[in-house]
Amino acid sequence: MERKLPDPTPGADLIGARIAQLSTPVPVIDEDRMAANIARVQACMDKEGKAFRPHIKTHKIPALAEQQVAAGARGINCQKVTEAEVFADAGFDDILITFNVLGPKKLERLAALNGQISGLKVVADNMVTVQGLSETFANAARPLSVLVECDTGGGRCGVQSPEAALDLAKAIEAAPGLTFVGLLTYPQAFTEEAVETFFSSALKLLESENIACPIVSNGGTPSLFNAGKVPSATEHRAGTYIYNDRAMARAGHCTLDDCAMHILATVVSRPTDTRAVIDAGSKALTSDLLGFGDFGHVVDYPDAVITGLSEEHGVLDLSKCAPDARPQIGERIRIIPNHTCVVSNLVDRMVFHRDGVITRVESVAARGRVW
Amino acid sequence: MERKLPDPTPGADLIGARIAQLSTPVPVIDEDRMAANIARVQACMDKEGKAFRPHIKTHKIPALAEQQVAAGARGINCQKVTEAEVFADAGFDDILITFNVLGPKKLERLAALNGQISGLKVVADNMVTVQGLSETFANAARPLSVLVECDTGGGRCGVQSPEAALDLAKAIEAAPGLTFVGLLTYPQAFTEEAVETFFSSALKLLESENIACPIVSNGGTPSLFNAGKVPSATEHRAGTYIYNDRAMARAGHCTLDDCAMHILATVVSRPTDTRAVIDAGSKALTSDLLGFGDFGHVVDYPDAVITGLSEEHGVLDLSKCAPDARPQIGERIRIIPNHTCVVSNLVDRMVFHRDGVITRVESVAARGRVW
Numbered sequence: 001m002e003r004k005l006p007d008p009t010p011g012a013d014l015i016g017a018r019i020a021q022l023s024t025p026v027p028v029i030d031e032d033r034m035a036a037n038i039a040r041v042q043a044c045m046d047k048e049g050k051a052f053r054p055h056i057k058t059h060k061i062p063a064l065a066e067q068q069v070a071a072g073a074r075g076i077n078c079q080k081v082t083e084a085e086v087f088a089d090a091g092f093d094d095i096l097i098t099f100n101v102l103g104p105k106k107l108e109r110l111a112a113l114n115g116q117i118s119g120l121k122v123v124a125d126n127m128v129t130v131q132g133l134s135e136t137f138a139n140a141a142r143p144l145s146v147l148v149e150c151d152t153g154g155g156r157c158g159v160q161s162p163e164a165a166l167d168l169a170k171a172i173e174a175a176p177g178l179t180f181v182g183l184l185t186y187p188q189a190f191t192e193e194a195v196e197t198f199f200s201s202a203l204k205l206l207e208s209e210n211i212a213c214p215i216v217s218n219g220g221t222p223s224l225f226n227a228g229k230v231p232s233a234t235e236h237r238a239g240t241y242i243y244n245d246r247a248m249a250r251a252g253h254c255t256l257d258d259c260a261m262h263i264l265a266t267v268v269s270r271p272t273d274t275r276a277v278i279d280a281g282s283k284a285l286t287s288d289l290l291g292f293g294d295f296g297h298v299v300d301y302p303d304a305v306i307t308g309l310s311e312e313h314g315v316l317d318l319s320k321c322a323p324d325a326r327p328q329i330g331e332r333i334r335i336i337p338n339h340t341c342v343v344s345n346l347v348d349r350m351v352f353h354r355d356g357v358i359t360r361v362e363s364v365a366a367r368g369r370v371w
Numbered sequence: 372m373e374r375k376l377p378d379p380t381p382g383a384d385l386i387g388a389r390i391a392q393l394s395t396p397v398p399v400i401d402e403d404r405m406a407a408n409i410a411r412v413q414a415c416m417d418k419e420g421k422a423f424r425p426h427i428k429t430h431k432i433p434a435l436a437e438q439q440v441a442a443g444a445r446g447i448n449c450q451k452v453t454e455a456e457v458f459a460d461a462g463f464d465d466i467l468i469t470f471n472v473l474g475p476k477k478l479e480r481l482a483a484l485n486g487q488i489s490g491l492k493v494v495a496d497n498m499v500t501v502q503g504l505s506e507t508f509a510n511a512a513r514p515l516s517v518l519v520e521c522d523t524g525g526g527r528c529g530v531q532s533p534e535a536a537l538d539l540a541k542a543i544e545a546a547p548g549l550t551f552v553g554l555l556t557y558p559q560a561f562t563e564e565a566v567e568t569f570f571s572s573a574l575k576l577l578e579s580e581n582i583a584c585p586i587v588s589n590g591g592t593p594s595l596f597n598a599g600k601v602p603s604a605t606e607h608r609a610g611t612y613i614y615n616d617r618a619m620a621r622a623g624h625c626t627l628d629d630c631a632m633h634i635l636a637t638v639v640s641r642p643t644d645t646r647a648v649i650d651a652g653s654k655a656l657t658s659d660l661l662g663f664g665d666f667g668h669v670v671d672y673p674d675a676v677i678t679g680l681s682e683e684h685g686v687l688d689l690s691k692c693a694p695d696a697r698p699q700i701g702e703r704i705r706i707i708p709n710h711t712c713v714v715s716n717l718v719d720r721m722v723f724h725r726d727g728v729i730t731r732v733e734s735v736a737a738r739g740r741v742w
Binding site: 010014021022023024025026057079080099100102103105106125126128129132151155156157158159160187266268269270271272275277279282283286287288289310311312313315328329330341342345346347348349368370371 | 381392393394395396397428450451470471473474476477496497499500503522526527528529530531558637639640641642643646648650653654657658659660681682683684686699700701712713716717718719720739741742
């Protein structure tokens, strides 16, 4: 007996079915919550007078970036050259890659991308990156736009002072094939004031040397609604807000009811009165804790605690649930993940629904593109 | 300018190239270390007189399961029906799915699978699962083989006592369409003695009721070399041993030199003397800590500590590295992941090499099969 494996891009046959019919574990996205998240954040950015640049790392789906742009976003943010290729091929022209691009293969592809779209921008925080970019673009038809990444206290990448930002901007301006176009930070410092202090100091230094700085780019979903506290910034970037997750709710950016992604799971075992085992493990929820002590919020049993994950099993401690209100074997439960972006990255296709009825299935087109 | 996206199943063009030419981040597998891991474990199992059933969750690649079977493994272990479908289509007949299969879609596919191969087996630890299986298989041409999963102290799924194992075995025997074929445990208890006590007690009870129990299945890579301490067991299952990882080295199963998977990463920033940032984050290494305080072992800089991961960035604390021996921007480093199985699940294709020269590229065929 021969069985046909699923088509590599299935989904159309699911439209109109109910998410309750899907096999678990599976993440699903509530269309209305997502649309409300897009609208709410864009309205805030419009009110603050900031250009808004969504980070597509959260969804990796061109159709969703189209919704974000239709709502008013100006350009998109990618984290990898391979992601940017997918979005350029889908018709996006204004793409900022917030990563130090290094290595011959990536530089070669970056050069092709800059030939394909006119609005490509990258960041650099060091001279090795600037030299690699300049060697690649020295004879290009179109120079590459480069922003200087600044560490405003977040402790990841970035030059360490406004003076260092000036020095790198000057080096970019002097480098053949490159154009300095702005400053950028992520993750931002613990206070917006520290970001503003860094940016405004660097802007003064740039001005004193007559170096134009058209873009000042701040970022992060938790800081979205405080965008006004960084007057120097011309744009804000954020990714997670489109789906939202448990960490964003904890940060005060949204409520749990604004979380558009639920992971549907099934209770497959109830070994003891206080233990349930579900079919969602680290290959469905990921192990991202983000400071939480457990692996997700169980919507239907908020007192249940996901204490441990194997790859395909999640273990729930039910001891805080009332004895007569504990999930039974075969029951389906909904989980809000700690971190939605890493969950998207696990699946090839994402299912969308409205009130439980499947509206569409989108390929997570930019995931898994390693080479 | 139009650029063609990579073919969905590329890789042949990489054979003969060096892994140093691959863009990072990328996991690669050392063929010789992997072959040695397969041989060492199979020799141990042969010596102990146990049937060995590799768990394919670690690699999800039929060609590797073929190597495991060629070395002497008897059948394979899958965790999901969708994984088992891939391996059945690849020609494997003896497949044990170590999961309570629940829900109409999965049961329907399980029925198709049992029609396709003659050696399909599943586990159950509760009556809801047994009833669902029996309703599905009551009129099947071939009955479904079912093992009773036992919690021998690992605290995940499984019946809680030998008496409960007997009761469930009797229910399986009485259920139309099902055949009881054995006992199984995972994760095992902290001592092999506890596993043996559970199994031997359950076997006595089964014998007293004249219920045959041809399979007694123990599992886990760390316990492989103690398989002899569970004389009741007829077979052992393990997955991670094929690649090995940092957690297996800590458990004493192997050394770091036996770890066949390295994740290649590039240093993209050196914001301070003691901080390096690499291009491998949680979407390359995963956030699995498995009890470690950091996110992987840096082979080339063993004193460097991967203190934090963003999605595409890893932050390294270099303060314990000698000041004149710290990685530079652009330098490539090798990382042994805490947990190899979850890394495999992130990539569509796996690159294999011998002494740095690429030998083959395999599709991770059973990943991402959600529906």
